Amino acid sequence: MTILRGCIGWLAACLLAVPVYAEGMRALTAADFLRQPYRGFTLDNGSSKTAADFDDLAAMGANLVRIGITLERCAKCRDYTIPPKFLLDVDQVLALAEPRGIHLILTLVPERPEHAAYWEDATLQASIVDVWSRLAERYKDKPAMGGFDLINEPNPPGRAKEAHRRYAEFAGRLIEAVRRIDPQRMIVYEPAPRGNTFYAFKELKTPLPYDNVLYSPHFYHPVDITHQGVGKQPHGEPYPTSEWNKALLSERLEPVREFARKYKLPIYMGEFGCVRDAPGDTTYRWIKDVADLLEAEGWSWTFHSFRGWHGWDPELPARAPKPVSAAAAKNVRSMYTPVMALLRGYLNKSRPPSP
Numbered sequence: 001m002t003i004l005r006g007c008i009g010w011l012a013a014c015l016l017a018v019p020v021y022a023e024g025m026r027a028l029t030a031a032d033f034l035r036q037p038y039r040g041f042t043l044d045n046g047s048s049k050t051a052a053d054f055d056d057l058a059a060m061g062a063n064l065v066r067i068g069i070t071l072e073r074c075a076k077c078r079d080y081t082i083p084p085k086f087l088l089d090v091d092q093v094l095a096l097a098e099p100r101g102i103h104l105i106l107t108l109v110p111e112r113p114e115h116a117a118y119w120e121d122a123t124l125q126a127s128i129v130d131v132w133s134r135l136a137e138r139y140k141d142k143p144a145m146g147g148f149d150l151i152n153e154p155n156p157p158g159r160a161k162e163a164h165r166r167y168a169e170f171a172g173r174l175i176e177a178v179r180r181i182d183p184q185r186m187i188v189y190e191p192a193p194r195g196n197t198f199y200a201f202k203e204l205k206t207p208l209p210y211d212n213v214l215y216s217p218h219f220y221h222p223v224d225i226t227h228q229g230v231g232k233q234p235h236g237e238p239y240p241t242s243e244w245n246k247a248l249l250s251e252r253l254e255p256v257r258e259f260a261r262k263y264k265l266p267i268y269m270g271e272f273g274c275v276r277d278a279p280g281d282t283t284y285r286w287i288k289d290v291a292d293l294l295e296a297e298g299w300s301w302t303f304h305s306f307r308g309w310h311g312w313d314p315e316l317p318a319r320a321p322k323p324v325s326a327a328a329a330k331n332v333r334s335m336y337t338p339v340m341a342l343l344r345g346y347l348n349k350s351r352p353p354s355p
Helices: 051-060 085-100 123-137 160-181 200-202 246-252 256-265 282-297 326-332 338-350
Strands: 019-022 041-043 064-070 103-109 143-149 187-189 213-214 300-305
Touching: 051 085, 051 338, 064 085, 064 300, 085 103, 103 123, 123 143, 123 160, 160 187, 160 200, 187 338, 200 256, 213 256, 246 256, 246 282, 282 300, 282 338
Parallel strands: 041 064, 041 300, 064 103, 103 143, 143 187, 187 213
Antiparallel strands: none
């Protein structure tokens, strides 16, 4: 375990030597994300993927995917368990990703953020520490395992300042548990609350006192647009408008910019996306504006999501009926929808140069 206190001179003091695991592929470090952007997609938790899926990802130029493990807890249990299916899915993704030069970011989803009991239960927190210890042992020699994203969208109770403090303390325990087993594993850190680009990063005054940490916001501003028609969210919000446009989206990213520039740190946008059936060309224009902002900063990103829930799927036509079954989706998906054509343009930048 390596802990560097006062990691302000980060670039010189906080980068690790690069561990090499296998010919042609090595583990990622946070420093790699300063040298070049990584781009790709999120994969839905528990979703099985095929060789054809990863052939398509590689053909587009994707070099990064992100997937989560949703933990289980029975009603009266005081610990979390990892569903065997989720572990098998992660193992499968690693086996498919490695020969195609694609790295994986793995995150945990203990419970839905708004209902997470573990923030008030020390026993449940210890259970999450144990889960990460077991995952670190399982994947410590896997070159395609790019990094561990400790908690997906952590959301402790309280206002932003208190939420940030509580999660930073808990994250330290998780990092130390991982590093006892896998000292050089890259850690992905979403500051609380929920990796929010505005409120969470305004509270992130200094980097964590650990080396090899990649800082990761999520971006869905405003949810009235990005999540319209999801759950009880009304449908019909256009973009851009005088209330929301590229300049205003850029303002929401400013705390992340300030943090990254002050400490010369890389940024990885772990999630961003918009429902596929927003009115008119809202989906396309929102995604293009956000992606252009990320590209202008040289930040890495994974778009939400690839061949998962039909509402987010950029390969489905905007007017495809909802819901779309998995079987039907296979017949109507296209790599040439306007949004996919847009994303492929960015992903193509990740291709290695021809020899």
